[in-house]
Amino acid sequence: MPSFRRTTTTVAAVAVTALALAACGSGDAAAPAGSGAPVELKVSLFGTFGYDEVGLFRQYEAEHPGVKIVYESTQGEDKYWPALQTRLSSGSGVADVQGIEVARIADVTTNQADLWTDLRDTPAKDAIGRYIDWKEPAATTADGAVLGLGTDIGPMGVCYRSDLLGQAGLPTEPTALAAQMPTWDAFLALGEKYKAAAPAGSAWHDSAGGLYNAIISSQQEIYYNRSGQLVYSTNPAVRSAFDTAARAGQSGLTAKLEQFVDPGWDAGFASGSFATIACPSWMIGYIKGKAGDAGAGKWNVTTLPGGVGGNWGGSYLAIPASSQHKDEAAQLITWLTDPAQQAKVFSSAGNFPSTTGGIDLVSGATDPYFNNAPIGKIFTASAKAAPVQILGPEDGVVKNAMTQSLLAVETSGTSPADAWTAAAAKIQNQVG
Amino acid sequence: MTLQLDHPVPGAANRPPGAGSAPSLSWRSRLYRWEGRSAPYLYVAPFFLVFAAFGLFPLIYTAWISLHRYKLGSRMSWVGLDNYGWLFTDPGFYNSLFKTITIGILSTVPQLLLALGLAHLLNYRLRGRTFLRVAMLMPYATSVAAATLVFALIFGRDAGVVNGLLGLLGVDPVDWRNGDWTAQIAISVIVIWRWTGYNALIYLAGMQSISQDLYEAAALDGASRWQQFVHVTLPGLRPTILFTVVVSTIGASQLFGEPLLFGGGQANGGPVNQYQTLGLFMYQQGWQYGQLGRAAAVAWVMFLLIIGLVLLNTRLARRRREVS
Numbered sequence: 182m183p184s185f186r187r188t189t190t191t192v193a194a195v196a197v198t199a200l201a202l203a204a205c206g207s208g209d210a211a212a213p214a215g216s217g218a219p220v221e222l223k224v225s226l227f228g229t230f231g232y233d234e235v236g237l238f239r240q241y242e243a244e245h246p247g248v249k250i251v252y253e254s255t256q257g258e259d260k261y262w263p264a265l266q267t268r269l270s271s272g273s274g275v276a277d278v279q280g281i282e283v284a285r286i287a288d289v290t291t292n293q294a295d296l297w298t299d300l301r302d303t304p305a306k307d308a309i310g311r312y313i314d315w316k317e318p319a320a321t322t323a324d325g326a327v328l329g330l331g332t333d334i335g336p337m338g339v340c341y342r343s344d345l346l347g348q349a350g351l352p353t354e355p356t357a358l359a360a361q362m363p364t365w366d367a368f369l370a371l372g373e374k375y376k377a378a379a380p381a382g383s384a385w386h387d388s389a390g391g392l393y394n395a396i397i398s399s400q401q402e403i404y405y406n407r408s409g410q411l412v413y414s415t416n417p418a419v420r421s422a423f424d425t426a427a428r429a430g431q432s433g434l435t436a437k438l439e440q441f442v443d444p445g446w447d448a449g450f451a452s453g454s455f456a457t458i459a460c461p462s463w464m465i466g467y468i469k470g471k472a473g474d475a476g477a478g479k480w481n482v483t484t485l486p487g488g489v490g491g492n493w494g495g496s497y498l499a500i501p502a503s504s505q506h507k508d509e510a511a512q513l514i515t516w517l518t519d520p521a522q523q524a525k526v527f528s529s530a531g532n533f534p535s536t537t538g539g540i541d542l543v544s545g546a547t548d549p550y551f552n553n554a555p556i557g558k559i560f561t562a563s564a565k566a567a568p569v570q571i572l573g574p575e576d577g578v579v580k581n582a583m584t585q586s587l588l589a590v591e592t593s594g595t596s597p598a599d600a601w602t603a604a605a606a607k608i609q610n611q612v613g
Numbered sequence: 614m615t616l617q618l619d620h621p622v623p624g625a626a627n628r629p630p631g632a633g634s635a636p637s638l639s640w641r642s643r644l645y646r647w648e649g650r651s652a653p654y655l656y657v658a659p660f661f662l663v664f665a666a667f668g669l670f671p672l673i674y675t676a677w678i679s680l681h682r683y684k685l686g687s688r689m690s691w692v693g694l695d696n697y698g699w700l701f702t703d704p705g706f707y708n709s710l711f712k713t714i715t716i717g718i719l720s721t722v723p724q725l726l727l728a729l730g731l732a733h734l735l736n737y738r739l740r741g742r743t744f745l746r747v748a749m750l751m752p753y754a755t756s757v758a759a760a761t762l763v764f765a766l767i768f769g770r771d772a773g774v775v776n777g778l779l780g781l782l783g784v785d786p787v788d789w790r791n792g793d794w795t796a797q798i799a800i801s802v803i804v805i806w807r808w809t810g811y812n813a814l815i816y817l818a819g820m821q822s823i824s825q826d827l828y829e830a831a832a833l834d835g836a837s838r839w840q841q842f843v844h845v846t847l848p849g850l851r852p853t854i855l856f857t858v859v860v861s862t863i864g865a866s867q868l869f870g871e872p873l874l875f876g877g878g879q880a881n882g883g884p885v886n887q888y889q890t891l892g893l894f895m896y897q898q899g900w901q902y903g904q905l906g907r908a909a910a911v912a913w914v915m916f917l918l919i920i921g922l923v924l925l926n927t928r929l930a931r932r933r934r935e936v937s
Contacts, residue, residue: 257878263900266686292687382771439884442877443790445771454771578902581881589884592791610703611902 220509223276224252227261230280230332230496231530237522241513248509251276258282269296275501277510281329283319283495284580287572289329290322291409298500299326303511308518311536315569320497329497330518333532335461336563337398337491339368340468343481343552345456349378355483355554362486365396365425372434375456384437387455389430389591390584391440395459396422398491398567404580405573411612413579414605423583423604427597430590437591440584447471461493462560466531469550482554490566495535533560540564575612582607672916678909685903696910706911708886709894712797716872716890717865720801720808725857727809729850732816733842746817749810761803761874765790768799790875793887800888803871808864812857819853820846855930859923866919867892891915 224238232238238250253276255261262285268274281289289297300306309317309327313334320329343353351371352358362368372385379385386392397403397419404413413419429435436455438446449455450471458464460482468480485491498514500507516522520538527534527543534540546557586604589595595603679696681689700706735746752760767774768789776786789795827845836844847854869892872882880897882889889897891911899908 259878259901263685263903266903269686288686292684296686437788437791439791439877439879442879443770444766444877445769448769448772452771581901585881585884588791591884592788593793593885595885607705610699610705611904 219247219249220506221249221251222278222506222510222513224250224278224513225254225265225276226252226280227255227258227282229530229532230254231526231532232517235525235529237517237525241516245512248513250513269293269501272503275503277500277504277506278514279499279501280332281320281497281499283335283497283572284577286319286329286497287405287576288574289499290320291574294322294324294326294328296502297328298502298504298507298511299328300330300500300511301325301327303500303507305330305511305515308515311520311538313535313537313540313564315492315567316495316535318569319572320499329499330514331535332496332498332518333463333523333526334535334564334567335463335492335494336533336560336567337395337485337493338460338462338482338556338559338563339395339457339485340460340464340480340482340551341457342453342455342479344479345379345383345453346375348380349375349456351375353481355481355559359483359486359488365486368486369425369429369434372429372457373432376434379456380453383453384455385434385457386429387436387446387449387458388438388440389426389435389587391459392429392435393422393426393583393587394493394580395485395491396425398459398461398493399485399489400570401568402571404576405571407571409573411573411575411579413608419583420601423587423601424597426587427590427600430587431597435591437588439588451476459493462533462556463494463531465548465551465556469531477550478552480550481552482548482556482559484559484563488562488566490563490568492564492567492570533564578611579608582611675909675912678906679913681906683904683906683909685899685905689906692906696906697914699907700910700914705886705889705894709882709889709891712882712886712888713866713868713890713892716797716801716804716868716888717862719797720804720868721858721861721865723801724805724809725812725854725861727805728812728857729816729854731809731813732820733846735813735817736820746814749813751810752807753811755807757807757870758874760807761871764799764803764806765875765877768802791884793883793885796875796883796888800868800871800875803875804865804868808861812861815857816850816853819850823849851933855926859926862922862926863919866915866922869893869896891918 224232226232233252233254238252242248242250255264261280262282265275265279300309308330312331316331316334317327320331321327341358346358347353351374352361362371369385375385400418400422402412402416403419404411404416406412430437436445436449438449438454440446445454448471450468451473458468460468465482468476472480498517500510500514504510518536520534520536520542523532523534523536523539524542526532527539528546534543540561544557544561546555547553548556582604585607586595586600589603590597590600678689680691680693682692682695683689731749735742735749739745766772768776770776770786770788770790773789775789779785779787787795789799823846827849828841831841831845868890872888872890872893873880873896876882876888876893880889880893880901882893892915895908895911895915898904898911
């Protein structure tokens with residue numbers, strides 16, 4: 182799922198009240214799962230997984246008489262997750278299938294293994310092997326229990342306004358552009374050229390925070406090392422990504438628009454406030470939504486500098502341990518994450534498949550909105566080259582402090598060194 | 614005492630037979646008296662039961678949680694006063710306390726002054742007075758969310774109305790959202806816009822309870838309108854002003870919805886936490902970081918701060934009353 186952790190649309194104040202109410206709600210008594218008895222499966226997700234939109238729930242109900250799917254979705258993952266946690270700890274109100282965002286999966290595998298179903302004991306066990314090599318290890322506990330089936334992944338590219346790049350005299354073809362940016366430094370050098378020739382009010386990149394997340398997305402070890410220690414402060418890759426992004430922010434290469442938060446960021450897709458943006462596959466759909474019909478043909482996609490692979494976002498489907506219909510739920514999530522279904526979701530909602538079979542089905546896809554860019558090929562290459570990222574339970578805290586400090590560099594004139602110190606102090610205070 | 618009790622009650626033993634109606638009467642009157650005494654308690658009981666369930670219990674349970682390490686989704690473990698120790702050494706807490714105060718002043722003072730002025734104007738016989746009064750209350754009836762989302766666009770950097778107007782005056786575009794004071798001012802404007810009308814109506818009600826004779830007497834003595842305002846209206850409004858100050862102070866110390874939504878639902882309160890109020894700080898601990906124990910500690914400190922503020926207000930008011 183698009184990791185819209187920072188959703189702008191949800192009315193948070195209302196959500197807080199809803200949370201409090203949700204915590205009081207109690208689950209219905211489950212119907213006995215005897216043979217022939219109708220089974221009601223509750224599915225609770227966040228954002229846009231695309232299943233309901235593509236009609237997959239209805240199709241499953243039609244193919245499996247006796248199964249009725251009750252679906253609910255919360256727009257913002259940052260509201261969905263706390264509500265789910267309160268329900269899990271109160272032991273009532275959880276659905277039979279729950280979505281889990283990749284940023285939460287480490288917390289689940291390290292701290293909540295007893296609250297979720299080990300899929301190796303269910304009909305879903307045969308589905309575990311059909312993923313690209315790094316998707317399922319992230320959902321596996323130290324004891325080997327698999328707690329979720331992957332839905333989508335977020336392989337990386339760079340989206341850019343080919344019309345604006347053309348006006349500034351830069352290459353507009355994806356391969357020609359990629360050839361000129363073998364490294365992130367070269368990417369920033371192109372930015373300097375763009376800045377010199379660009380139309381007024383248009384920056385090279387959208388935000389330092391977005392640039393930072395793109396650079397870090399190709400790393401294997403980020404904030405935690407393999408033995409689960411927090412190593413962000415000594416990991417040279419983190420510091421280097423931070424410094425590169427800070428340099429871009431300081432030298433005016435970014436539009437200083439906070440991602441998913443600043444209304445100007447959404448408007449910038451159409452108005453051209455920025456010419457490039459880090460592009461996980463789910464961003465494709467976001468750009469189409471924000472730039473609208475008028476933006477068709479203006480945008481294009483190329484690979485990350487140097488053609489490295491990376492990943493930003495993605496989700497899992499899991500079955501709470503308290504579910505009364507584990508077998509039926511396991512059959513449902515096996516079918517939903519089947520390569521054929523993943524390809525269907527990709528063609529309509531843009532969520533990139535995480536199974537090898539699904540990736541094969543979409544690897545030839547092109548997108549007319551993006552000047553017929555070979556998005557299937559670009560994202561497939563990125564997914565296959567992406568490292569097995571090491572995830573940790575407090576990744577969210579560290580990431581929030583980093584992007585916030587980078588925003589301060591862009592907008593408040595904080596020096597990169599001070600910004601790094603401030604971020605480290607915040608993380609130390611929160612996690613240490 | 615016991616000896617006395619052993620004495621037969623005079624008249625009780627030699628009561629004539631057939632006089633049994635006396636004890637039944639006293640039983641009924643006793644019941645009647647009991648009902649008379651207990652009924653008021655029964656009538657107010659629903660309030661106290663609801664208060665105990667939704668006010669007192671959460672308050673005490675929050676205090677209990679604040680003494681634990683309680684990560685969302687895991688079990689509570691006793692840590693004593695550690696959460697408070699963490700809180701009082703966290704620069705983020707002092708920052709949010711300070712920002713709550715600065716935004717509180719920036720929003721409350723202009724709001725009450727504006728309200729006073731508007732109420733004074735509306736107190737005159739104007740054409741369409743009722744319409745103006747209703748119109749003034751409209752912002753109060755709007756939802757915080759709607760108002761804040763609109764103001765976030767108005768204060769936009771690239772296409773906002775405010776920067777458009779400033780541009781006409783030759784001022785460079787201001788990054789309201791990310792600047793330190795500019796963001797605080799923008800949020801204060803939202804609060805002022807929403808609450809000025811409400812306070813103005815309260816002042817207006819207070820003004821109308823001031824006797825017209827006083828104004829006539831002042832006018833006969835040659836007082837100008839301004840002098841009437843200062844020497845008749847303001848002293849008469851004193852209790853009303855105290856009420857609005859107390860209510861606005863409590864409101865300002867709990868400010869939450871405006872900064873949260875102005876920050877796009879993010880609890881950071883801007884790049885340098887420049888508009889992270891105490892409410893936002895608590896929300897961030899509880900629901901973004903899942904640290905319910907710490908959030909509960911913040912909630913209790915906020916509660917005590919507000920009680921302290923209210924006590925301070927009433928004491929100041931009492932002293933002023935004694936002086937006058």
